[in-house]
Amino acid sequence: MVSRVIPVKTFDLVIFGGTGDLARRKILPGLYRRYIAGQIPEGSRIIGAARADLNDEGFRALATQAIEEFIPAKARDAATVARFVEHMHYVSVDATGTGGWKELAKLVRKDVVQAFYFSVAPALFGALAERLHSNKIANEQSRIVVEKPFGRDLESAQALNATLAEHFDESQIYRIDHYLGKETVQNLMAVRFANILFEPLWNGRHVDHVQITVAEIVGVGGRGAYYDKSGAMRDMVQNHMMQLLCLIAMEAPYKFDPDAVRDEKLKVIRALEPVKPEEIVRGQYRANRDGKSYVEDSENPASLTESYIAMKVHVANWRWAGTPFYLRTGKKLRARTSEIAVVFKEVPHSIFGDSEAWHENVLAIRLQPNEGMTLSVMIKEPGPGGMRLTEVPLDMSFADALGDSGADIPDAYERLIMDVIRGNQTLFMRGDEVEAAWAWTDPIIDGWEARGDRPKPYDPGSSGPEDALMLLHRDGRRWRELKE
Ligand code: NAP
Numbered sequence: 302m303v304s305r306v307i308p309v310k311t312f313d314l315v316i317f318g319g320t321g322d323l324a325r326r327k328i329l330p331g332l333y334r335r336y337i338a339g340q341i342p343e344g345s346r347i348i349g350a351a352r353a354d355l356n357d358e359g360f361r362a363l364a365t366q367a368i369e370e371f372i373p374a375k376a377r378d379a380a381t382v383a384r385f386v387e388h389m390h391y392v393s394v395d396a397t398g399t400g401g402w403k404e405l406a407k408l409v410r411k412d413v414v415q416a417f418y419f420s421v422a423p424a425l426f427g428a429l430a431e432r433l434h435s436n437k438i439a440n441e442q443s444r445i446v447v448e449k450p451f452g453r454d455l456e457s458a459q460a461l462n463a464t465l466a467e468h469f470d471e472s473q474i475y476r477i478d479h480y481l482g483k484e485t486v487q488n489l490m491a492v493r494f495a496n497i498l499f500e501p502l503w504n505g506r507h508v509d510h511v512q513i514t515v516a517e518i519v520g521v522g523g524r525g526a527y528y529d530k531s532g533a534m535r536d537m538v539q540n541h542m543m544q545l546l547c548l549i550a551m552e553a554p555y556k557f558d559p560d561a562v563r564d565e566k567l568k569v570i571r572a573l574e575p576v577k578p579e580e581i582v583r584g585q586y587r588a589n590r591d592g593k594s595y596v597e598d599s600e601n602p603a604s605l606t607e608s609y610i611a612m613k614v615h616v617a618n619w620r621w622a623g624t625p626f627y628l629r630t631g632k633k634l635r636a637r638t639s640e641i642a643v644v645f646k647e648v649p650h651s652i653f654g655d656s657e658a659w660h661e662n663v664l665a666i667r668l669q670p671n672e673g674m675t676l677s678v679m680i681k682e683p684g685p686g687g688m689r690l691t692e693v694p695l696d697m698s699f700a701d702a703l704g705d706s707g708a709d710i711p712d713a714y715e716r717l718i719m720d721v722i723r724g725n726q727t728l729f730m731r732g733d734e735v736e737a738a739w740a741w742t743d744p745i746i747d748g749w750e751a752r753g754d755r756p757k758p759y760d761p762g763s764s765g766p767e768d769a770l771m772l773l774h775r776d777g778r779r780w781r782e783l784k785e
Contacts, residue, residue, distance in 0.1 A: 311342045311413045312722050315405070317396065317429055319360065319421035323448065325367040328420060331715030333368045333377070336385045340719055345446065347406060350394040350401070351421075360391035360758075361531075396425040402436040402601025415443040416721050423450060427464040444721050446475045451542055451730070452716040454746075455739035462732040471732055475721050480541040481728040482713030482720075485672040489548050490557075492674065499664075500553075502645065505624040509661065509778075511643040513545050515630040515668075517785050519637075520592060520761070521608060525599035532606040533583075539742045543570065544730070544747045545641055547625055550616050559726035563734060570737040574615040576745050584766040585747065585756035586607030586633040592761055608632040609758045610770035627773060629780065633761040636783045639668035644778075646729070653688055660692045663781075672784055673697060 314332075316324050335341055349360040364386050368377060390408060394401030404776035409415060417433060419426050428445055433439040445465070452458025465474055480486055493499055502508070515537055521528040528536065547566035554561035585608050595608045609631030616626065645662040653659075663677045674697040684691040720728055757766035764770070764783050773779050 304463045305722055306340070309340050309342060309719060309722050311344045311412055312416060313346045313348060313409050313419060314416045314718070314722070315409060315423075316418045316420055317349055317350045317394070318418075319391070320351045320353050320355070320363060321420055324349070325363070325630070326371055326719065327712070327714040329364045329367045330371040330417065331712055331718060333364075333372060333382065333385050334712070335389075335715050337381065338412040339378075339404075340489055341385075341388065344415070344730075345388055346408075346410075347389050349391040350405060352393060354393055355391045357390050361386040361389050364389055365619055367586075370671055380718070396421060396432070401439075402432055406436050406438045409438050411440065414448060414722055414724075415439065416718075417443065418446040418718075418721075419427050420446075420448055423448070423452075426461060429760045430468040439468070441470070441473075443469075444473050444475055444667070445469055446477060446718075446721055446723065448477055450535065452542070453531070454737060455537060455736060455743050458735050458739050462736065471623045472726070474729075474732070475717075475726060476730040476732070476735060477711040477717060478540050478544050478730050479717065480481055480492060480544055480668070481730075482717040483672065484716075485550060485666055485668050485674065486545065487728070488674065489666055492563075492598050493548075494553050494557075504620045505622050507646055508624050509644045509646045510624055510776075511546075511549055511626045511627065512640075512644065513542055513549075513628045514642075514781070514783070515542060515639045516553070517632050517637055518588060518634060518762075520598050520722060521595065522593065522598045525601075528608075529599040529601050529606045533608060533610040533630050533632075534742060534746055534767045538610060538612075538628060540735075542628050542630060543741075545736045546614070546616075546628070546644065549641060550621055550626070557727065559729075560731075562727050563731045567617060567731070567734050567737055568618075570734060570741060572616050572618045573741050574617045575741075576612055576614060578748060578752070578754075580613040580772065581745065581749075581768040582609075582611045582766055582772055583607035583754065584611075584631060584759045584769065585621075586631075586761050587758045589761050592633070599732050600778040605753070605755060609756070609759060609765045609769070611765060611772055613655045625776065627778075628767065629769060631765050635762055635764055636671065636758055638783060638785055640781070641666040641668075652677050653690060656690045658690045658692060658695065659684075665781075687698050742772065 316328055326336065332347060334339065365382055366381055390403045392401050392408060418437065430445065452461050476651050493503065518551055547569045550569045551565040554565045585595045588597065596602050599606065610627035611627070614626040614628060635744055643664040647661050651659070659679065660677065664674045667673050675691050675694040677694050680688050680693055682691040687726055717728060757768050759766040764780065
């Protein structure tokens with residue numbers, strides 16, 4: 302197999318919030334893995350920036366500790382970590398003040414790729430953008446990376462887009478949705494658009510329905526106060542699940558180019574029909590002997606925020622008319638699993654008569670755990686005894702299929718950071734996409750807030766509220782089993 306990795310130019314990457322949780326868990330370990338892969342050119346700099354009073358040594362120690370905590374021992378060695386952290390610097394900067402900006406301006410070079418990662422609260426994005434300009438640090442080639450959440454409704458997302466646009470062109474703004482950095486999500490595009498096999502069947506005539514599931518076993522404990530202002534709709538559906546839906550439903554872009562791909566995704570979002578209240582089930586986990594209820598975790602006894610949501614979504618265009626997309630996501634469910642399942646229709650006529658073993662074909666795309674794809678097909682059960690049918694999965698798991706190159710799948714963050722350095726926006730959300738997604742979710746949220754809808758209680762460790770099962774039962778369908 303010939304693999305061609307696109308080279309990276311020397312860069313200065315400033316991580317605002319370089320001492321925070323996201324930097325420690327994802328960004329710094331991710332950069333280390335890219336360093337081992339030979340993708341961080343010598344001479345590149347990683348500059349931590351936060352208010353804490355640290356120096357280069359202190360930041361290197363923090364990065365070393367983060368790598369030791371989040372990279373398995375077999376994938377690191379002390380000498381390489383020491384060489385890697387040599388690339389690190391630190392400037393104490395206050396996003397909303399004047400301190401540190403002159404030092405930062407001296408450190409960031411003009412003649413290399415410049416990227417500024419805003420790994421801080423979104424309330425600080427505007428201040429950072431403004432100061433990068435007023436201190437003449439950023440230029441027309443600089444890139445900024447912004448984290449989720451991107452707004453909490455259409456109005457706030459528009460305001461944020463407008464603030465960033467005062468200082469940066471859209472081509473410089475990289476809005477992260479880390480789901481787009483997952484190997485399987487990109488492979489979904491490869492499977493769809495690099496094979497002739499699926500396209501003739503990829504429509505409402507042959508696809509019965511699509512299920513998109515993102516299930517977690519953990520509750521909101523620890524970040525309950527933040528989550529309570531958000532809920533499953535804002536935290537998961539408006540961004541991650543919407544992006545997955547787009548990649549399944551979109552037309553073939555004319556080429557694999559950032560705007561061509563994002564134009565097609567935008568058309569899908571615009572084609573989404575408003576969702577009827579009876580086609581949404583909101584849930585909230587209650588207490589059991591193993592743990593607290595949602596209202597205890599969020600410390601808001603009157604909370605009406607959903608920790609679970611299931612919904613039936615229609616994409617109103619020629620390709621998908623009549624094919625529902627069922628989305629569900631929740632906390633404290635039976636299993637930690639993220640999956641897209643494309644469930645095909647039954648054969649028009651069975652020449653084998655009725656068979657208990659008979660199942661429709663399903664293309665299942667697993668995002669976690671064990672990223673991979675399975676296509677279930679019917680075959681004859683081997684051996685004598687007549688024509689008995691059985692379902693077998695054609696497993697396309699990367700680790701097995703690709704040998705060593707597939708076993709070490711890069712984390713979404715490391716891939717996305719390298720795409721920023723390369724200047725490739727394909728896997729980042731464009732401003733109009735984010736706004737269109739909020740324009741679709743806002744009326745749904747406004748509706749349940751105006752009605753004062755109470756989420757349905759569900760047991761921790763279950764598959765969610767009973768009503769969510771009914772959402773599919775009514776249509777003669779059922780959810781795929783939640784299992785790891
Ligand atoms: P965090 O742990 O609270 O870290 C915040 C960082 O920002 C710290 O380094 C903090 O350092 C710095 N900071 C705060 N105020 C500042 C100021 N005025 N000027 C300069 N630096 C300042 O937050 P986080 O979890 O890393 O999250 C960062 C961003 O990523 C947020 O937008 C969050 O929504 C997003 N995100 C996080 C995760 C995650 O898993 N953590 C996942 C998805 C998205 P000082 O206090 O020293 O200044």
